[in-house]
C-alpha cells in the first residue's frame with residue numbers, strides 16, 4: 001500500500017508542477033482551442049426535468065453553489081484540479097450532482113471546467129443534460145480519437161466529455177497505460193481549473209478504484225434512507241486510501257432546508 005501511495009503522491013506532484021490547481025492560466029493556444037470546440041446549447045426544459053438547476057442562481061442551485069465555493073477554497077489551497085464524484089451504489093445521484101456542480105462552476109467566469117463521463121457501463125450525463133448523440137468520448141480514452149473532436153463546449157468555459165453508448169471492457173479501459181497521457185493531453189489543450197469526473201459506483205465493480213489514482217480528490221454521494229452507514233464508512237475508507245476525500249454529499253434528503261442535499265465531511 002505504501003508503495004502505491006508514494007507512486008500516487010509522485011504522479012500528483014508531477015501534475016501540480018505542471019501547473020495544476022485552481023487558477024485560470026491561458027497558455028498560448030488555449031483560448032483558440034476552447035473556441036474551436038463544437039458548441040452545444042443546453043435546453044432549460046431538459047435540465048429541469050432531470051433536476052439540474054445550477055445553470056442559474058436560484059434556491060435550488062444554492063446547495064451546489066455552496067459546495068462549489070467550499071470545494072474551490074480547498075482545491076485552491078491544495079493545488080488540486082481533478083475531482084472524482086462517486087457513490088457506494090448506482091442511483092445515488094452522482095451524475096445529477098456532477099452536472100449541477102459543473103454548471104455551478106461554469107457560472108464563475110474565471111474558472112474553466114471540464115465534465116467527463118467515466119461511468120462507462122451506465123453513461124447518463126448526456127441524457128441528463130439533454131445532449132443527444134454526443135461524440136463517444138470513450139474513443140478518446142481508448143486512444144482512437146483526439147479530444148479536440150470529442151469535447152463539446154457549453155458557453156465560454158465548460159467542456160463536456162460524454163458517451164452515448166455503454167462501453168464493454170470498461171475496467172480495462174480505465175486501467176489502460178495510455179489513459180494518464182490522454183488526460184494530460186486534455187488538460188494541456190484546455191488548461192481547465194477544475195476537471196469533474198463522473199465515476200462508476202464503488203461497490204459494484206473495480207472500475208472506480210481503477211480510476212482513483214488519476215484524481216486529486218473525491219466527493220462521495222450517498223442516497224438518504226438507502227445507503228447504509230456501513231457502506232458510506234467502507235467507501236470513505238477505500239477512497240481515503242487512494243485519494244483525498246473532499247466530503248460526503250447526502251442526496252435525496254426528503255425533509256431538508258437545502259432542497260434535498262446535505263453535505264458534511
Ligand SMILES: Nc1ncnc2c1ncn2[C@@H]1O[C@H](COP(=O)(O)OP(=O)(O)O)[C@@H](O)[C@H]1O
Pocket residue numbers: 050051087089090091092093094095096097124251252253259260261
Ligand atoms: N435530490 C434528488 N431528489 C430526488 N431524485 C433525485 C435527486 N438526485 C437525483 N435524483 C434522481 O435519482 C435518479 C438517479 O440519479 P443519477 O444522478 O442518475 O444517479 P447515479 O449517477 O448515481 O446513478 C435519477 O432519476 C435522478 O433524477
Ligand SMILES: [Mg+2]
Pocket residue numbers: 094095096119122123124125198
Ligand atoms: Mg450516473
